[in-house]
Amino acid sequence: MTSLIAFLVAVAPGALLGFALPPGRYRWVAWAASPALTLGLIALAMAWLRPLGLPDGAMAVLVAELVLAGAAVALSRLVGRGLVEDADGRPRSLRSRLRLPSVRPRPADIVGLAVPTVIAAGYGWLIVGRLAAPPGWDAMNHGYLSRRILDTGTTAITAACSSGSTDTVTSCEFYPLAANVAWAQATQLSGGPMSTVMTTWALLVGPFALVAGIYACVRALGGRPLVAAAAATAPVFIGPMWASLLSGRITEQAAPCLAGGLALLIALAVRGRHPVRTGLLAGLGGAGIVMTHSYDVLFLGVLALGLVVGLRERLRWRTIAAAAAAMVIAGIGALAPLLDAITGAGGERLTDKPQLLGRWGEAVEFWLTDPQRYVLLGFPGPGTAHVAPWPLNVRIALWITVACLLASPLALVLRSLRWARPWLVAGLTFTLVGVVTISSNAALVQSLAGLWYGDPARLWSMIFPVYGVATVAGAVLLGLGLRRLLALLGARLTALRWPTRTVPPAVTVAAGVVLSLALLAAVPGAWHPLRGEVKRRAPVGDSYARAFEWLDARIQPGRVVAYDRHRQFMTWSYADHGTPLLFGMPPSQTAVAENWEERWRAWRWLVNDADAPPAGCAVRRLDIGYVLVGSANYPGWRAHYRQSRLDRSDRLTLVHRVDGIRIYQVTEAGRVCAGPAG
Numbered sequence: 001m002t003s004l005i006a007f008l009v010a011v012a013p014g015a016l017l018g019f020a021l022p023p024g025r026y027r028w029v030a031w032a033a034s035p036a037l038t039l040g041l042i043a044l045a046m047a048w049l050r051p052l053g054l055p056d057g058a059m060a061v062l063v064a065e066l067v068l069a070g071a072a073v074a075l076s077r078l079v080g081r082g083l084v085e086d087a088d089g090r091p092r093s094l095r096s097r098l099r100l101p102s103v104r105p106r107p108a109d110i111v112g113l114a115v116p117t118v119i120a121a122g123y124g125w126l127i128v129g130r131l132a133a134p135p136g137w138d139a140m141n142h143g144y145l146s147r148r149i150l151d152t153g154t155t156a157i158t159a160a161c162s163s164g165s166t167d168t169v170t171s172c173e174f175y176p177l178a179a180n181v182a183w184a185q186a187t188q189l190s191g192g193p194m195s196t197v198m199t200t201w202a203l204l205v206g207p208f209a210l211v212a213g214i215y216a217c218v219r220a221l222g223g224r225p226l227v228a229a230a231a232a233t234a235p236v237f238i239g240p241m242w243a244s245l246l247s248g249r250i251t252e253q254a255a256p257c258l259a260g261g262l263a264l265l266i267a268l269a270v271r272g273r274h275p276v277r278t279g280l281l282a283g284l285g286g287a288g289i290v291m292t293h294s295y296d297v298l299f300l301g302v303l304a305l306g307l308v309v310g311l312r313e314r315l316r317w318r319t320i321a322a323a324a325a326a327m328v329i330a331g332i333g334a335l336a337p338l339l340d341a342i343t344g345a346g347g348e349r350l351t352d353k354p355q356l357l358g359r360w361g362e363a364v365e366f367w368l369t370d371p372q373r374y375v376l377l378g379f380p381g382p383g384t385a386h387v388a389p390w391p392l393n394v395r396i397a398l399w400i401t402v403a404c405l406l407a408s409p410l411a412l413v414l415r416s417l418r419w420a421r422p423w424l425v426a427g428l429t430f431t432l433v434g435v436v437t438i439s440s441n442a443a444l445v446q447s448l449a450g451l452w453y454g455d456p457a458r459l460w461s462m463i464f465p466v467y468g469v470a471t472v473a474g475a476v477l478l479g480l481g482l483r484r485l486l487a488l489l490g491a492r493l494t495a496l497r498w499p500t501r502t503v504p505p506a507v508t509v510a511a512g513v514v515l516s517l518a519l520l521a522a523v524p525g526a527w528h529p530l531r532g533e534v535k536r537r538a539p540v541g542d543s544y545a546r547a548f549e550w551l552d553a554r555i556q557p558g559r560v561v562a563y564d565r566h567r568q569f570m571t572w573s574y575a576d577h578g579t580p581l582l583f584g585m586p587p588s589q590t591a592v593a594e595n596w597e598e599r600w601r602a603w604r605w606l607v608n609d610a611d612a613p614p615a616g617c618a619v620r621r622l623d624i625g626y627v628l629v630g631s632a633n634y635p636g637w638r639a640h641y642r643q644s645r646l647d648r649s650d651r652l653t654l655v656h657r658v659d660g661i662r663i664y665q666v667t668e669a670g671r672v673c674a675g676p677a678g
Helices: 002-020 025-032 034-048 058-079 094-098 107-128 137-152 178-190 194-220 225-236 250-271 275-293 296-310 317-343 360-369 392-412 415-439 443-452 456-462 465-488 505-522 524-536 543-554 572-577 590-606 616-622 643-647
Strands: 560-563 624-629 652-658 661-666
Touching: 002 025, 002 034, 002 058, 002 178, 002 194, 002 275, 025 034, 025 194, 025 250, 025 275, 034 058, 034 178, 034 194, 034 250, 034 275, 034 317, 058 178, 107 194, 107 225, 107 505, 107 524, 137 178, 137 194, 137 250, 137 572, 178 194, 178 250, 178 275, 194 225, 194 250, 194 415, 194 465, 194 572, 225 415, 225 465, 225 505, 250 275, 250 296, 250 317, 250 456, 250 465, 275 296, 275 317, 296 415, 296 456, 360 415, 392 415, 392 465, 392 505, 392 524, 415 443, 415 456, 415 465, 443 456, 465 505, 505 524, 543 572, 543 624, 543 652, 543 661, 560 590, 590 616, 590 624, 624 643
Parallel strands: 560 624
Antiparallel strands: 624 661, 652 661
16 A cells, blocks of 8 residues: 555656646656656645745645646646637637546557556566665665655755754755655655655656656657557666666666656657647656756756657747747746755765776776676676676677667668667767766866766666667667568568568567567576675665564654664664654765764764763763664675674663664663763
């Protein structure tokens, strides 16, 4: 039930906006972009409710979303051009204006959407399903932010982004994001764990948006249902869709999935018959992307431009101007109260130095010729050293994928494959951007790289759908080439003659390639390594829930629990159960860094670190009641205590143990406060 509610919260408000557009492809495209439109409604509500003096908690934002969507639909029924009067000019009754015409999809399109969605959810279940919580350290950050929204009753950045659950100071300038609000809404409505809601986004919401967006784009540009379904399926196992979750950035996976449907909505605004209404929705969805994973608007923009060129409708300057104005008004208007926070988030835009400075050949290899870039499931990623030998099924899949990718650029010149051109152009553009930003330290280049913190893995994740779509395009081209070759060789076997009303052989080859890759990716040897890495970066087993429930039932009001921050996954006790924790978000401003350091001084004192100065006053002021440690450690994070010294500490006493998780209570010795210094 929690997953169902999370899915509906992510899709339903945006889907309501689809009724503001006429039936047919306009409405279907709006529905394909519904998760992005929902995020846009959230951004609009969380930006404006507080300045207007209205409640801005999670439920208040949800009510505002539904009210705004309903108002938009009602206005479109009452004043929308072409809906007020019939074709003969006679006025329409109020009832006929408000009636929502039915939309009946073709059976082929229903199947073409359903099958890839099921496949995507199936792979998600294999790789990131069945965990106690999503993998990655950043998932714990976002879980903390989302729980703060519920605890404080507001979506204000100053309240949600704090240094901890007690004696809080504002720690950052940009967060929380629209996705955090959606997770808080679903958690409050369902009463389920925050971790389940966030996992639902990785397993269902993101894959649904990916499939719907790509399918809509291919169909809008003339692709057959079978080709569209193949193109929508391939990115599930070609590219780093699931590997992007290893750091815990669920928004990093979701934003590229949202790009296809929203890019097509933008293109329809520019070249369609309803530029104002469609443009307003497109601008709102763009605001949702900005407030979810801001730099993904770059990929969205390039893809939308390619779709604008590819659509067949007549291009009119008046339509372009109306659509552009509507998108700008909706996008900037939705975010106006937050623009200072978005543009001034310097602390969250720290940039790593170029990893291959001046080494252009290695940069090209990293971004273009490294076979690990095209391996099944995108794991291990490019540049990874000491990779174990790939099993046979992975090598076969790599050969198939590379062959298709090498053929795919021909889609830029073949008219029958124009559906692939926007994706290929976007992929080539950002591959070039990746080569430059990883090897040049020019100021302008690094300003661009700063949008994704200079991390090439983030840029790779931003464009991951391109790899699957390009593979399908290459498969179609190989099918065309094979048919041409057989014709040149004079093959006239009956089995090779295709009636004109059946599926063309090139389409069949593409479907066969995708099916083959799907089966090869389903072999345990292909997904087990990624699944193993996911498990290393996630809490596994029910011991966490049992320990958290025990602790939450006994902690006194106002007291907090100290822990080794994200290293042992203990942050989920706050995200899922609301147990107040000592550590929250590290401050990005030096002016409030002392608050953060004081928390660490209290921690070092309690766990009996060598040479730890007395900090009983800090323990008392922060009101630390328990210390929580475990045996499962997040890879790569150094420990801030030694178990042997902790066991000898008279400042703590062991009160409960669940498997490898230990819960200690702070003693009076740990709270001794001799003076202001501690």
